[in-house]
Amino acid sequence: MIMKPMVRNNIFLNAHPVGCARETQLQIARADALGAKLAASAAAPRRPGRVLVVGCSTGYGLASRIIAAFSYGASTVGFSFEREPTAVKPGSPGWYANRTFDAEAASRGLFSRTFNVDAFSKEATGLAISAAREGGFAYDLVIYSLASPVRVDPETGVMYRSTIKPIGREYAGKTVDVFSGAISEARILPADEKETAETVKVMGGEDWARWIDELEAAGVLAEGAVTVAYSYVGPRLSWPIYRDGTIGRAKNHLEASAQAIAKRHSARGLEAFVSINKAVVTRASAVIPVIPLYVSTLFKVMKERHIHEDCLDQIARLFDERLYRKDGTSVPLDAEGRIRLDELEMGTSVQEEVSKRLAAASEENLATIADLDGYREDFLRAHGFAVPGVDYDAEVDPLA
Numbered sequence: 001m002i003m004k005p006m007v008r009n010n011i012f013l014n015a016h017p018v019g020c021a022r023e024t025q026l027q028i029a030r031a032d033a034l035g036a037k038l039a040a041s042a043a044a045p046r047r048p049g050r051v052l053v054v055g056c057s058t059g060y061g062l063a064s065r066i067i068a069a070f071s072y073g074a075s076t077v078g079f080s081f082e083r084e085p086t087a088v089k090p091g092s093p094g095w096y097a098n099r100t101f102d103a104e105a106a107s108r109g110l111f112s113r114t115f116n117v118d119a120f121s122k123e124a125t126g127l128a129i130s131a132a133r134e135g136g137f138a139y140d141l142v143i144y145s146l147a148s149p150v151r152v153d154p155e156t157g158v159m160y161r162s163t164i165k166p167i168g169r170e171y172a173g174k175t176v177d178v179f180s181g182a183i184s185e186a187r188i189l190p191a192d193e194k195e196t197a198e199t200v201k202v203m204g205g206e207d208w209a210r211w212i213d214e215l216e217a218a219g220v221l222a223e224g225a226v227t228v229a230y231s232y233v234g235p236r237l238s239w240p241i242y243r244d245g246t247i248g249r250a251k252n253h254l255e256a257s258a259q260a261i262a263k264r265h266s267a268r269g270l271e272a273f274v275s276i277n278k279a280v281v282t283r284a285s286a287v288i289p290v291i292p293l294y295v296s297t298l299f300k301v302m303k304e305r306h307i308h309e310d311c312l313d314q315i316a317r318l319f320d321e322r323l324y325r326k327d328g329t330s331v332p333l334d335a336e337g338r339i340r341l342d343e344l345e346m347g348t349s350v351q352e353e354v355s356k357r358l359a360a361a362s363e364e365n366l367a368t369i370a371d372l373d374g375y376r377e378d379f380l381r382a383h384g385f386a387v388p389g390v391d392y393d394a395e396v397d398p399l400a
């Protein structure tokens with residue numbers, strides 16, 4: 001078949017197999033090139049060696065796994081939940097990314113195991129434990145990077161759903177259709193208590209804590225291991241729908257869980273952090289109202305100032321400047337004990353400029369105030385389209 005992008009309401013309905021593979025290879029090539037710089041940290045007291053990534057196939061999780069393996073030479077084990085291809089329907093982007101990752105790792109003699117299984121299940125933790133035992137190692141870094149709409153509690157079998165809603169009042173804000181450029185007003189009714197509690201169940205820290213507890217109980221966490229989960233704060237204008245909404249409640253729980261996890265496992269020197277990362281274009285972020293409009297405006301401002309970063313740039317910085325510092329000093333944290341990688345996004349002057357532009361945003365001036373083309377390109381590339389070097393007029397076999 002010949003594949004063209006199919007997108008509805010900022011949700012991608014397909015993915016290009018060759019493009020997804022090529023995009024992953026391009027990220028790996030960047031991580032390779034960064035290796036020399038990051039490997040200079042080899043003298044540092046610690047570096048990632050045996051890395052588990054929960055949510056490894058796209059976005060921040062994939063970037064984490066790529067930097068760990070291809071910049072630092074780490075062995076990696078990854079978990080994600082991706083749709084497999086059939087003869088007539090392509091798989092989801094992460095399915096192809098995982099396959100490419102494993103092939104590239106194997107070609108360089110790097111240990112990698114990838115599991116396409118529900119990370120919220122006991123089966124998943126069991127597989128991570130077996131993989132470590134078979135490999136004869138213990139994990140020294142566990143990255144938790146899930147973004148999921150549902151979770152089945154492995155103890156009770158109850159399914160919970162996460163929602164992106166405000167709490168206590170209706171939300172109204174501008175949002176943009178990424179492909180048509182049409183701006184409309186999104187109105188979202190407030191969540192009820194059940195929806196809020198369910199979102200915390202899915203996107204809070206309960207499952208992260210379960211992973212760490214089970215890995216530790218099985219003896220596959222190294223002494224002094226580090227675990228990091230990802231979060232977002234974002235601009236004030238998004239707080240009613242994000243930070244003060246259902247998802248923010250979940251992120252508060254995730255952040256509190258870091259402290260609880262570290263305390264529970266302090267005897268063996270485990271460190272647990274939440275890293276607040278910058279806004280990027282991923283499958284998860286495109287569906288949050290107001291975020292694509294904000295992100296495309298942010299991109300324009302950050303690119304004008306030559307401070308733009310994508311997932312790979314962020315994670316390279318997380319490893320090099322936060323977790324594995326050359327001088328061996330401890331991880332720098334904010335007043336709430338969190339790692340901050342969003343300091344360039346959240347800088348006062350950047351935020352003032354973005355707010356000013358957003359207040360005046362219209363369909364007529366969008367091309368000048370925002371980088372919708374850049375947003376669209378990132379979104380296309382995350383699904384294997386618009387990737388340099390790929391012939392999109394060629395026949396492609398979803399299974400090949």
Ligand SMILES: NC(=O)c1ccc[n+]([C@@H]2O[C@H](COP(=O)([O-])OP(=O)(O)OC[C@H]3O[C@@H](n4cnc5c(N)ncnc54)[C@H](O)[C@@H]3O)[C@@H](O)[C@H]2O)c1
Nearest residue numbers: 055057059060080081119147148230231232279280282284
């Ligand atoms: N995108 C952003 O702008 C942004 C900014 C800051 C922080 N974050 C945070 O980073 C984390 C990852 O988000 P992302 O944007 O990279 O998302 P993403 O959609 O690109 O990746 C999500 C990953 O979770 C996996 N996953 C989902 N459900 C699963 C399940 N049941 N079992 C196994 N794997 C499952 C997917 O396969 C994928 O690998 C989230 O916590 C998010 O809040 C994102």
